Amino acid sequence: MEKAALLRVGVLVLVVLAVLTAVEYWVAVGGLGGATLTLLALLALAKAALIVDYFMHVGKLFQPESGGH
Amino acid sequence: MTTAIAELKYQIYNRRLGLWLFMLSDSMVFLALLAARYYMQGTHRPPEVNQPLGLVLTSILLASSFFANRADASIAHGDRAAFLRHIGITIVLGVAFLILVVAVEWPEALHFAPPSTGYGTALFSLTGLHATHVLSGVIVLLFALLKGKRGGYTAEDHFGAEGSIIYWHFVDLVWVFIYPTLYLVG
Numbered sequence: 001m002e003k004a005a006l007l008r009v010g011v012l013v014l015v016v017l018a019v020l021t022a023v024e025y026w027v028a029v030g031g032l033g034g035a036t037l038t039l040l041a042l043l044a045l046a047k048a049a050l051i052v053d054y055f056m057h058v059g060k061l062f063q064p065e066s067g068g069h
Numbered sequence: 070m071t072t073a074i075a076e077l078k079y080q081i082y083n084r085r086l087g088l089w090l091f092m093l094s095d096s097m098v099f100l101a102l103l104a105a106r107y108y109m110q111g112t113h114r115p116p117e118v119n120q121p122l123g124l125v126l127t128s129i130l131l132a133s134s135f136f137a138n139r140a141d142a143s144i145a146h147g148d149r150a151a152f153l154r155h156i157g158i159t160i161v162l163g164v165a166f167l168i169l170v171v172a173v174e175w176p177e178a179l180h181f182a183p184p185s186t187g188y189g190t191a192l193f194s195l196t197g198l199h200a201t202h203v204l205s206g207v208i209v210l211l212f213a214l215l216k217g218k219r220g221g222y223t224a225e226d227h228f229g230a231e232g233s234i235i236y237w238h239f240v241d242l243v244w245v246f247i248y249p250t251l252y253l254v255g
Contacts, residue, residue, distance in 0.1 A: 006142040014135040021127055028253035029120065037112060040249045047245045055138050055238040061089060 013054045020047050081228050088232050092239045095202075099243050102198065103250055106191035114255025115188055117181035119174070123252035126169055127244065133162035134241040137210075137234045144231075147224035149217060156214050156230075159237065163207040170200050195247050199240070206240045209233040 001009075024043045027036055052058050136158040143151035174196065182189035213233040216222065222230050 003142060003146050003148070007139070010135060010138050010142070013138075014131065017131050017134075018128070021124070021131065024249060024253060025120070025124055028249070037254060040253055044245055044249050048242055051134065051238055051242045051245065055134050056235050056242070058089075060085060 009054070013050055017047055017050060077226060081226075084228050084232065085235075088235060092236070095239075096243065098198065099195070099246070102191070102195050103246060106188075106195065106250055109187040110191060112255045113188065114252075115181050117177075118252055119177055120252060122169065122174060122177075123248055126166060126174070127248045129162050129166045129169070130241045130244050133159045133166070134238055136162065137237045141231055141234045144217070144222050144227045145224060149220065149222070152222070152230065153214060153217055156210055156217065156234075159234075160207055160210050160214065163203055163210065163237070167200060167203050167207070170196055170203075192251055195251060199243055199247055202240045202243065206233075206237045209236060 020043050024040060027039050027043070032039060136155045140152050140155035140159060143149075143155060175193070178189065178192055182192055184190055184193045210233050213230045216229055
């Protein structure tokens with residue numbers, strides 16, 4: 001992928017992570033009763049999936065022939 | 070020549086696999102501490118928890134991951150100047166995170182949740198272990214920065230930098246679960 005395209009995707013991922021964090025904060029402070037714990041867990045898992053997939057490049061683990069490059 | 074390239078790719082793959090196995094085993098310690106928090110305290114959270122501070126700490130780590138990713142992309146394209154710039158910003162953000170945890174969060178927490186309490190035990194165990202990971206992450210990023218300055222990485226062979234950056238993302242990943250566990254749940 002070209003550098004400019006990587007930058008665009010990186011900014012997009014950062015924005016999504018920021019929005020998910022803001023939603024987490026709103027869910028916790030707003031207090032959604034019994035659903036709060038479940039929502040917070042789902043939001044944390046979504047953020048983790050983004051970090052593992054995009055930032056940590058977990059997919060490279062399944063491409064031994066390319067060396068990840 | 071082709072054999073040498075294949076050998077290099079094989080070595081990089083093995084190093085990457087080793088790093089992931091290390092992170093997987095390391096995450097078990099954090100999982101145990103996260104589970105202990107809920108086992109000891111349920112979803113109880115003291116009302117004095119500094120919510121804005123938690124949000125600031127989270128934002129700092131997310132921003133640092135973005136710049137670490139930029140550093141990774143830069144060195145993969147052979148742009149050494151951008152790599153050094155971005156990894157430098159990542160290190161500064163990591164140090165800022167550490168300072169806030171040690172100089173602001175812990176002194177505050179000592180008043181409303183001393184380590185002798187259940188929540189205090191969870192808070193100081195989780196943030197303490199995480200802080201040591203942040204510190205080690207900053208140190209390995211510093212090594213990558215110094216090696217990068219000496220021209221030690223190329224677009225084809227830069228696993229030292231990439232591994233340091235992946236480890237930094239792992240530190241961020243762990244915080245993604247610590248943040249709601251200590252600051253939001255309850």
